[in-house]
Amino acid sequence: MGKNDIKNELREIAPGIEKLRAGNPFQVPHNYFENLPQNIQEKIAKGKSKVSQPVFQRIGMPRFVLATIMTVLLVFAGYFAFFHSSPEIYLTESEEIFYENYLAWYSEYQPDVYYDILMANEEAADFESLIFDEDEVLDYLFDYGDYYMDYITYTENDFEN
Secondary structure, X not given: OOHHHHHHHHHHHOOOHHHHHHOOOOOOOOOHHHHHHHHHHHHHHHHOOOOOOOHHHXXXXXXXXXXXXXXXXXXXXXXXXXXXXXXXXXXXXXXXXXXXXXXXXXHHHOHHHXXXXXXXHOOOOOOHHHOOOHHHHHHHHHHOHHHHHHHHHHHHHHHHO
């Protein structure tokens, strides 16, 4: 097979190939590449959108005015939350003396009840960890004094009858 046979075979398969060889199939408009950067810049300028402003700036309120208003609102909310909370209830002096005497007696004469409560909560506690000074026992009893106060009041009423 020679060169001419190959060319003839290609002409039979694709007759349009001869036409492509004769000229450039890609046509570019005159001065296209010289004007390309300008055309691109024009398209970019048309496509740019405006930066939207926040609502409070559109209606004419600057940021520092809005910040001042929010600060004043937070101060008022904090004032009412802090100073208008429910008052704490304090014991009278006689009630306080009664509780102190009760808890001192309880810590001196019945410390085993305290240890029983502690062992129920922590079964694996060492005996050495159960030894407390008197202040720790009193603090615990102050926390749970109301529960034991009912018991003492009940037993005192039984002895009076």
